[in-house]
Amino acid sequence: MSGLINRLKADDAQFEAQFQALTSHADERDPTLVGVVADIISEVRSRGDAALVEYTRKFDRRAVERMDDLVLDGAALQAALARIDPIDRDALEMAAERIRDYHQHQLSASWSFTDDYGNQLGQRVTPLARAGVYVPGGKASYPSSVLMNVIPATVAGVHEIALVVPAPEGNLNDLVLAAAAIAGVSRVVTIGGAQAIAAMAYGTETVPRVDKIVGPGNRFVAEAKRQVFGAVGIDMVAGPSEILIIADGSVDPAWMAMDLFSQAEHDEQAQAILLGTDAAYLDAVEAAIAAALPDMERADIIRESLGNRGALIQVADIDAAIMLSNRIGPEHLELATRDAEQLVDRIDVAGAIFVGPMTSEALGDYCAGPNHVLPTSNTARFSSPLGVYDFQKRSSVIHCSEQGSAALGKVASVLARGESLTAHARSAELRGE
Ligand SMILES: NC(=O)c1ccc[n+]([C@@H]2O[C@H](COP(=O)([O-])OP(=O)(O)OC[C@H]3O[C@@H](n4cnc5c(N)ncnc54)[C@H](O)[C@@H]3O)[C@@H](O)[C@H]2O)c1
Ligand SMILES: N[C@H](CO)Cc1c[nH]c[nH+]1
Numbered sequence: 001m002s003g004l005i006n007r008l009k010a011d012d013a014q015f016e017a018q019f020q021a022l023t024s025h026a027d028e029r030d031p032t033l034v035g036v037v038a039d040i041i042s043e044v045r046s047r048g049d050a051a052l053v054e055y056t057r058k059f060d061r062r063a064v065e066r067m068d069d070l071v072l073d074g075a076a077l078q079a080a081l082a083r084i085d086p087i088d089r090d091a092l093e094m095a096a097e098r099i100r101d102y103h104q105h106q107l108s109a110s111w112s113f114t115d116d117y118g119n120q121l122g123q124r125v126t127p128l129a130r131a132g133v134y135v136p137g138g139k140a141s142y143p144s145s146v147l148m149n150v151i152p153a154t155v156a157g158v159h160e161i162a163l164v165v166p167a168p169e170g171n172l173n174d175l176v177l178a179a180a181a182i183a184g185v186s187r188v189v190t191i192g193g194a195q196a197i198a199a200m201a202y203g204t205e206t207v208p209r210v211d212k213i214v215g216p217g218n219r220f221v222a223e224a225k226r227q228v229f230g231a232v233g234i235d236m237v238a239g240p241s242e243i244l245i246i247a248d249g250s251v252d253p254a255w256m257a258m259d260l261f262s263q264a265e266h267d268e269q270a271q272a273i274l275l276g277t278d279a280a281y282l283d284a285v286e287a288a289i290a291a292a293l294p295d296m297e298r299a300d301i302i303r304e305s306l307g308n309r310g311a312l313i314q315v316a317d318i319d320a321a322i323m324l325s326n327r328i329g330p331e332h333l334e335l336a337t338r339d340a341e342q343l344v345d346r347i348d349v350a351g352a353i354f355v356g357p358m359t360s361e362a363l364g365d366y367c368a369g370p371n372h373v374l375p376t377s378n379t380a381r382f383s384s385p386l387g388v389y390d391f392q393k394r395s396s397v398i399h400c401s402e403q404g405s406a407a408l409g410k411v412a413s414v415l416a417r418g419e420s421l422t423a424h425a426r427s428a429e430l431r432g433e
């Protein structure tokens, strides 16, 4: 055993306790963080751009004097697009096209029907007027997240998209700006953290107030999204990345090791777990981890993530693996088995399901088409991938005929009187008298 990753056996007496400890989700709401973020939000609310400039100087270590120093216009985005390597540009454009094609399928349309009384009943579906996209940028750059957050908004027809991304020490990857240009954004504000969320939630002289904020980020960003929810909509509060693999032993252990690394490298708190039926196969995966880890660029983060929250778990059979998987409800689930297609319908809780040996999770992160902003921390029980539906809202439409108004008026009158709401009852009755 290498000791690089936890090893568990589902038939051990201590397994349940070990499993609970491994898969429990830390309560991110530490009171200090809540207080720090509340102060930042209140400062941005009351002092607008001046507070944004100060926080950017402090937290992003930038020698900026005014808001103009933090705004990149369409020409700057186009210039970045022109500067990047054509290979990068082709990859971004192909990914964008695939993401757009996939998300087109999610577009909902307004609908209506006519009932037996001639009443027309329906739903009007409209895009949000303004969406705010947070692209993380503290420790790494995420051009792919620009595409994943902006494209569904453009497919929904959102009128105005505000995009913010921090540029620590003034550094900003050209690929992020090029992705913004490809996705159809016309301006980027280089601010980050809780101050960027506050700016989009309440508006400042330079940053427009939006209707909904989407996009992942660190704990300052997540806590700020929690605190501004209500004043604006939010997509979700994303936790550290997760990958769970169900393996029957038929897939190369080296592939499995790298798939685990692919999410472990995001964060020391990321979770990478493999469920397998065969102890010798788990040994082989562990050996592959030990062999590949030293050469990884982010070996330190991966080592800490696997040691903290990673595990190879031996289960009796695939049925037991599916049961545990549905309990974990991972952000990403890989079905690395011969009969993967047959297992899909038994998966009840997962952000995204990667079917069969040829489908690595990394393809979903970049260019398969589905969104990479997914529910984490078991929230797939009630929440879904970011999608076009996050940028659409619905209004009910009720259009009564004379006959319909009279018929419904009688029913409403009875129910209203049952609630002692006489004005409701009279309002419902009057048109039929
Ligand atoms: N779920 C997804 O789809 C997805 C995609 C990409 C990234 N991520 C995750 O997003 C996160 C990005 O985190 P990040 O830190 O690299 O970038 P970030 O942009 O989320 O955070 C950087 C900002 O945090 C603020 N900050 C830093 N230290 C602070 C302090 N002490 N006090 C107040 N504010 C402070 C600064 O304003 C800075 O601009 C990672 O956990 C990554 O795994 C998730
Ligand atoms: N796996 C991340 C979501 O958990 C998304 C991402 C962006 N870049 C690479 N991966």
Ligand SMILES: [Zn+2]
Binding pocket: 241, 262, 263, 266, 365
């Ligand atoms: Zn990833």
